[in-house]
Amino acid sequence: MQxxxxxxxxxxxxxxxxxxxxxxxxGWRWMAVALIFVLGLVAFANxxxxxxxxxxxxxxxxxxxxxxxxxxxxxxxxxxxxxxxxMWAQTLLWIAFFGAPLLTASAVVEAVLRMLNPxxxxxxxxxxxxxxxxxxxxxxxxxxxxxxxNPNCRVVVVDTExxxxxxxxxxxxxxxxxxxxxxxxxFLRKQLKLKHAKRVLLLGNNDxxxxxxxxxxxxxxxxxxxxxxIHCQNLRFMRTLLKTxxxxxxxxxxxxxxxxxxxxxxxxRQQFARTEGLDNVVIAGFGRFGQSVVExxxxxxxxxxxxxVIIDQDAERRMMVVEEQQxxxxxxxxxxxxxxxxxxxxxxxxxxxxxLENENTVFILGTGSGxxxxxxxxxxxxxxxxxxxxxxxxxxxxxASSVGEEKGINAFSINGLLEGMIPVRWTR
Numbered sequence: 001m002q003x004x005x006x007x008x009x010x011x012x013x014x015x016x017x018x019x020x021x022x023x024x025x026x027g028w029r030w031m032a033v034a035l036i037f038v039l040g041l042v043a044f045a046n047x048x049x050x051x052x053x054x055x056x057x058x059x060x061x062x063x064x065x066x067x068x069x070x071x072x073x074x075x076x077x078x079x080x081x082x083x084x085x086x087m088w089a090q091t092l093l094w095i096a097f098f099g100a101p102l103l104t105a106s107a108v109v110e111a112v113l114r115m116l117n118p119x120x121x122x123x124x125x126x127x128x129x130x131x132x133x134x135x136x137x138x139x140x141x142x143x144x145x146x147x148x149x150n151p152n153c154r155v156v157v158v159d160t161e162x163x164x165x166x167x168x169x170x171x172x173x174x175x176x177x178x179x180x181x182x183x184x185x186x187f188l189r190k191q192l193k194l195k196h197a198k199r200v201l202l203l204g205n206n207d208x209x210x211x212x213x214x215x216x217x218x219x220x221x222x223x224x225x226x227x228x229x230i231h232c233q234n235l236r237f238m239r240t241l242l243k244t245x246x247x248x249x250x251x252x253x254x255x256x257x258x259x260x261x262x263x264x265x266x267x268x269r270q271q272f273a274r275t276e277g278l279d280n281v282v283i284a285g286f287g288r289f290g291q292s293v294v295e296x297x298x299x300x301x302x303x304x305x306x307x308x309v310i311i312d313q314d315a316e317r318r319m320m321v322v323e324e325q326q327x328x329x330x331x332x333x334x335x336x337x338x339x340x341x342x343x344x345x346x347x348x349x350x351x352x353x354x355x356l357e358n359e360n361t362v363f364i365l366g367t368g369s370g371x372x373x374x375x376x377x378x379x380x381x382x383x384x385x386x387x388x389x390x391x392x393x394x395x396x397x398x399x400a401s402s403v404g405e406e407k408g409i410n411a412f413s414i415n416g417l418l419e420g421m422i423p424v425r426w427t428r
Contacts, residue, residue: 032103036096040068043085043093051080071100126193129154133183133213134204135166137395138231138255141419142201143174149427156192158183183213194221199426201229207237214250225249229426235288236321259417260292267410268301271362271388278306279360282350284341285367286312289414291322293364298330305332307354313340341367341376359386366392374400377409
């Protein structure tokens, strides 16, 4: 996979959504304005005068520029008609006389149409665009990569509703068009011109709605086969649908699954390589992220492991579900403990199973509570200073990172891991 170099990155200060959505129209219009000024000045320089301003040829360039500017407002009615000078120069001035008011009228009509039907205006002339359903953090992560790799790509973000601040962020920072709607509706799909889109990403929170939309999108635009990306919240549902025809024609992923893959590759693989002998891994939290870490450990790092301990409030049931789907088999010892990480009794039971004083011990605090993860990580690092402690947060946290650097803890975020795993080909 090769990345396409881009010298111009998206600049939120200069590349506004208005500029991005109407840049082509603004470009030709400003060029037309400049051309009219050039035509007028050339005509005056070659002796063409105005019947109501016969001395215009003797006027300064600033005065002549002012007269031409008046053409855009009153069309030259108070200036009189072109006279004198060579015929070709008069022709240039006549072009300016007709072009200036027509240009002004077109801008006014365009503004009125934009006010009467803003959505239709935003969605006009869509070609080689990207359509995203959903406006959450996953969409922001994708847009950051897209604007680095393809800053000029037109993007339409659709959602059933937008938070006001998030909608402003999408429009002003990332230069996208926002549309309230549902991709399961045929009328909206037609407006979005999906047959001319280059990719559709379904990044919402409703799995069934996402797959329903994907089915209808492919019916409307078969050319998007293999170019529809679906985020599935439920790992069990995702693994089941991977075996369907829709799963074979779309790209289906789970953010926690991708983050778990990245975590093992970037953090644990290096950690295991630095240590001698086998390692003990304690995973606190066995949700989607914890399950993905265990899956990747089994597949890629099994020979490096001595003992894996899993702690979760619903550990036994979740392990049964995982084993049903993945049939996890391993050569290392595995312990599953039910409990909550703030409870000291849980860690006493872990210590009875594993030698936590061993420098080959790795703690992964991966529950959904960033506060509990960080607090427990600090306590474990103080109690077992030779161990390696990782504490999870969902979003990037400067607070957690600064505390981690100070106390020797590895703070990481799901969003940070995910952004590094999004394939560059999704931006093309």
